[in-house]
Amino acid sequence: MSELRTTLVQADLRWEAIDTNCQLLDEWLQDVTTSDLIVLPEMFSTGFSMAPERMAEPMAQSKAIAWMQKAAQSHNAVVTGSVAIAEEGNYFNRLVWARPDGSMVTYDKRHLFRMADEHEHYAMGNERTIVELNGFKILLTVCYDLRFPVWLRNTDLEYDILLCVANWPSARRMQWRTLLQARAIENLSYVIGVNRVGDDANGLSYSGDSMLIDYRGDALIDESPNRAFVRTGVIGKQGLEDFREKFPTHHDADRFTLHV
Template sequence: MSELRTTLVQADLRWEDIGTNCQLLDEWLQDVTTSDLIVLPEMFSTGFSMAPDRMAEPMDQSKAVAWMQQAAQSHHAVVTGSVAVAEGGQYFNRMIWARPDGTMVTYDKRHLFRMADEHEHYAMGNERTVVELNGFKILLTVCYDLRFPVWLRNVDCEYDIMICVANWPSPRRMQWRTLLQARAIENLCYVIGVNRVGNDGNDLHYSGDSLLIDYRGDALIDEAPDRAFVRTGVIGKESLEDFREQYPTHRDADRFTLHV
């Protein structure tokens, strides 16, 4: 059965400094040699910046996107995280799924964090994105999406893993951890939540609390907060499928149609 070696990168990001963040990530990842998937925080190249007019770049000119493609190739792994992207006269908080062969899939953040005026600076995405890797189907999500279970509902086990990349401040760390576990339990899936640490340019503190959680809601990776780390865990498809057979709550789920 399929396995997926997944690397969580809980980074202390430098505020609005794309070059330095990419350089630091190169240093943090230099010992990662046997991973299938490397997961970075939301807006890993800038921090949660509301200045896309200065920080966002077109996809084909983005230094952060180019770095992701290079990192994916050098580590022979998919690299994913979100960056600020300029496109069609708008800005998007875009999650990139960069493959080692140079191809990419993208997801534009659907739920924009209005308490930080994100909805006034970035355009809303309107499509879910499910990708495949090593026999796993994976749903891509960004930060505030985590609070909206209808958007994330795993109808008929459409996906096996949900990834949520985030800049989630420490005053709400309990909600972050609880929601990650809830999404895993209710959707019968693994959940990978990767957050940053340190302080940003708005003096907001981030405790990290990056987690790899199984379909029971149990943490497979749960490091001490407030420190950067790079950790790799292995998840299996067979145990997930066995649990879904033994505890098939998805067969009793309410049916609905989501209109975007």
């Protein structure tokens, strides 16, 4: 059965400094030699900026996306993280899935964090995005999405991994950790959660708590908080399939339709 080597990059981001963040990421990733998937935090090139009119770039001109494509090719791995994108008069907090062959898939953040006025600056996405890698189906999500289980529901086992990139402040680290584990348990899936560390220009601090969690809710990667790290873990498809067969809670899930 398939395996997936996943690299979590818990980075200390520099505020609204695209070139600097990309340069630092190159340094942090230089020792990553064997990985299938490299996961960066939300808005990895700028921090959680509410100034998209200044920081957002069109897809074709985005320095951050150009860096992602180059990194994906050089590491022969998918590189994913979210960036601020300008498109047709709107701004999006867009998760980009950059493949080594230069192709990309995107997901626009659905749930915008109103407590930081994100909904006043960015447009809402309205479609779930599931990608496939090494035989794993992966649901792409961004930060605040994690609080909304209906949007993430896996009733028919549409996905095997829930991936969430974030700028989740340390004041709510207990909620972050709890929700990551809950989403794994209720959806019979692996969960990859990658958050930043350090402080931003708004006076918020971030403890990281990036985790790789299995389908039972057990942490496979759970490093000490408040420090940057790059860590690779390997997950397998066979264990997931075996567990789903022995403990098929999805057969008893409630059915409903989500209108967006």
